Amino acid sequence: MAQLFYGSFIYSKSLDELEYLHDAAILVDNSGKIVAVEKECGTKEKVVEKFVNQKLVPGDVKVHETVEGQFFFPGFIDTHLHASQYPNVGIFGKSTLLDWLNTYTFPLEASLADPVKARKVYGRVIRKTLSHGTTCAAYYATIDVASTNLLADLCLAAGQRALVGRVCMDQLSPAYYRDETPEAALASTRESIAYIQKIDPGMEIVRPVITPRFAPSCSAPLMKGLGKLAAEMPTLPIQTHISENKNEIALVRELFPPSSTGAKQDSYAGVYDACGLLTDRTILAHAVHLSEDEADLIASRKAKVSHCPCSNSAITSGAARVRWLLEKGVTCGLGTDMSGGYSPSVLEAARLAALVSRHVAMGGDERAKLSVEEVLYLATKGGAEVVGLEAKVGAFEAGMEWDAQLIGLGIVDSEGGVTGVSGGLEEDGNVDVFGWESWQDQVAKWVYNGDDRNTKKVWVRGRLVHERK
Known part of the structure; x- marks a missing residue:
């Protein structure tokens, strides 16, 4: 089954620069290969209409979407x-x-x-x-x-x-x-x-x-x-x-x-x-x-x-x-x-x-x-x-394979609790996002404070190999 990933994506563009994509989409075929990267493509509905409803890929397509505090990052x-x-x-x-x-x-x-x-x-x-x-x-x-x-x-x-x-x-x-x-x-x-x-x-x-x-x-x-x-x-x-x-x-x-x-x-x-x-x-x-x-x-x-x-x-x-x-x-x-x-x-x-x-x-x-x-x-x-896999993994580019992780950070609510994607439970780790941080600051917080609680899902060649319950 092909998969469509929609939302925010972050990956290394060069040694000292990260690429930030928002309201973007990546289409992955049933072999796990990235076949399309759509930058700034608008709403999820537009993307679904293009790739799913118009049947630009054969067969069924499973859609994955990030929510607030989440982004896709290479494995x-x-x-x-x-x-x-x-x-x-x-x-x-x-x-x-x-x-x-x-x-x-x-x-x-x-x-x-x-x-x-x-x-x-x-x-x-x-x-x-x-x-x-x-x-x-x-x-x-x-x-x-x-x-x-x-x-x-x-x-x-x-x-x-x-x-x-x-x-x-x-x-x-x-x-x-x-x-x-x-x-x-x-x-x-x-x-x-x-x-x-x-x-x-x-x-x-x-x-x-x-x-x-x-x-x-x-x-x-x-x-x-x-x-x-x-x-x-x-x-x-x-x-x-x-x-x-x-x-x-x-x-x-x-x-x-x-x-x-x-x-x-x-x-x-x-x-x-x-x-x-x-x-x-x-x-x-x-x-x-x-x-x-x-x-x-x-x-x-x-x-x-x-x-x-x-x-x-x-x-x-x-x-x-x-x-x-x-x-x-x-x-x-x-x-x-x-x-x-x-x-x-x-x-x-x-x-x-x-x-x-x-x-x-x-x-x-x-x-x-x-x-x-x-x-x-x-x-x-x-x-x-x-490890000799630079043509296959490490970034989100067409022709590469979908080795990725879904990262989720804790969103602090007005009462000082963490809502995020965990329904109010303090299960999003040590990274607290208050809402005024830039994306660069959020990533820095993740690097210095993050742990496995922030790793929500992991894929290798398009196969889901880990999911945090």
Whole structure:
């Protein structure tokens, strides 16, 4: 069934500009594709007459309309999170990265070889991220093939777009949780890729992603093997971590002298480049402590960065210089990085990105500050480019697909109560709209105060995948 969406629409026009459409309409066909965008088209009745009564689209048309305090916004894209770590959100103690992995992360991930436990964890993280408006997520699973494949199955059933990666690691991890050999890791990766391609041959909803955990946990032969696999399968993305923590960077230098990989640049990025893993399909999480040469190398290879401000702060990794990366031509998106990060919300990541940029600015780089418009771009259009879906999602344009969320803000009445769309119940979250705010101010309030209570409905490819009751 075709669908007609009418009312207010907001989306990123460019890095620093939002497009605001009011009394507008978007027509979505039964495949989930946007076939028409009508700006300033007048009343809903006029739109219905044009598209429905005159039968300009075949079959029945379902009409959706915003009311006061509501607008349609593109779905959020989480460019980096560990589905297998979701039960640990908020649990990181006083650890820094390497201690945290051994204390909290590896035991939990290994336990998800139990399919009952894995289904419970994955089912919850998918539902939770959808409830926060995440229509696409780049997931790390575990080293277990069956567990990874289960995550792909559940994403496909729920209708959430996902990059699903079997984690590769053959060193610097507990003996109970690692690939036995590089050859075994590659064979298991191929097995999981084949399964995901089988359940979604067109890769419309789920896609496999080549996933070396990070350089210290992968031997040079394994990384080079994964680089060859990436060259063999040029439609598949790659995801890994880079320069998250200073001790980790020192460890990479110790483990991978240039002679071990043939790297032209003695750096973390140089290791990935030498192994064939630094490409225009590569998603690099964190990038907190990159050197000038590394950033230039990443830009030249057109690799992308997932900025994870929540986890970078929570486990004291540092403050990534996003403005610096953008000015070097590096495409950036946002990641929640659960469970280093404590929240499944990309909106939370957006506001933390704004706050972290202000800390960078207080260190002497005034231009580092990111605006509301910029962090929303990273959460949607920038994220779409990071995961290779920029032609499909991230904005409301003809030919793209309807990945969207209906946002509802609380309308304060004359008595100080909230009426809005909840019939007087205080269920519209922390965002209070008094009636005199501009649309720009309302969006800023949402970014800094909003939560999942404001996410009323979520669609992926035109399919309703979440509705707040």
